[in-house]
Each structure stands twice: as C-alpha cells, then as structure tokens.
Amino acid sequence: MRRSPALALVPVGGEGVKPVLTRASVLRTLGYALASGGDLDQAKEQWEEALASLGPLLSGSAASEAEPLAVELLLLLDRPEAAERALRLLDAGYREPRFARLAAERGVLR
Numbered sequence: 001m002r003r004s005p006a007l008a009l010v011p012v013g014g015e016g017v018k019p020v021l022t023r024a025s026v027l028r029t030l031g032y033a034l035a036s037g038g039d040l041d042q043a044k045e046q047w048e049e050a051l052a053s054l055g056p057l058l059s060g061s062a063a064s065e066a067e068p069l070a071v072e073l074l075l076l077l078d079r080p081e082a083a084e085r086a087l088r089l090l091d092a093g094y095r096e097p098r099f100a101r102l103a104a105e106r107g108v109l110r
Contacts (some may be wrong), residue, residue: 017062024050024069026093047076072099075106083108 027050035043044052052071057066071077071089074082103109 016021017057017065020053023070024053024066024073027053028069028073028076044077047073051077068096068099070095072083072102075102075108078106097101 010091012031027046031043031046031050033043034040034046051070054066054070054073057063058070067085070088071082071085083106086099086103086106090103090109
C-alpha cells in the first residue's frame with residue numbers, strides 16, 4: 001500500500017478518541033480521492049485501514065462517535081453488515097448528506 005504524504009500530518013497514536021477519528025476520516029477522504037481518480041484498489045485499502053483503526057472505539061464508550069464513520073466505510077467496502085447498521089443510523093435520525101447519498105446509492109434507503 002502506498003502511503004500518502006498527507007498521513008504524515010495525522011497522529012498515529014495518542015490518547016483519546018479524536019486522534020483515531022481524525023486518522024480514520026483522513027483515510028476515508030484519501031480513499032474517495034483515489035476512487036475518483038480510478039484507483040479503486042488503493043481506495044479500498046485506505047478504507048480498510050480506516051475501518052480497522054476504528055475497531056477499538058466501536059466496542060467502547062466512544063462507539064456512538066465512531067459508528068457513523070464505520071458504517072460509511074462498511075458501505076464503501078460493500079460489506080454485508082453495512083445495510084442493517086446503516087438503517088439503524090438512518091432510523092435514529094442520522095442524516096449527514098454524504099452518508100445519506102451513499103446509503104441511497106447502495107440501495108439502503110427505503
């Protein structure tokens with residue numbers, strides 16, 4: 001996997017939720033950029049890395065903060081569990097425009 005120079009600006013470790021969410025968000029955005037440039041394999045690698053980095057947050061007290069980003073990544077990766085988790089977020093009122101558009105593209109919206 002190629003490393004982006006942009007990632008040098010993102011904290012790798014550290015205490016708290018914010019560094020992990022920031023890194024995962026940057027990886028998600030990098031994946032979008034790669035996908036728009038036609039490099040879907042590299043985009044998926046970035047999304048996979050972003051999702052893996054969120055793992056520890058999803059089982060802890062920060063789960064509600066990390067869940068929307070994790071579900072967006074699951075949708076991007078066409079994972080089977082994505083639709084059910086996306087519907088839960090949508091049913092709870094989560095309507096971030098990029099997420100809602102992606103959910104609609106993936107056929108999740110009713």
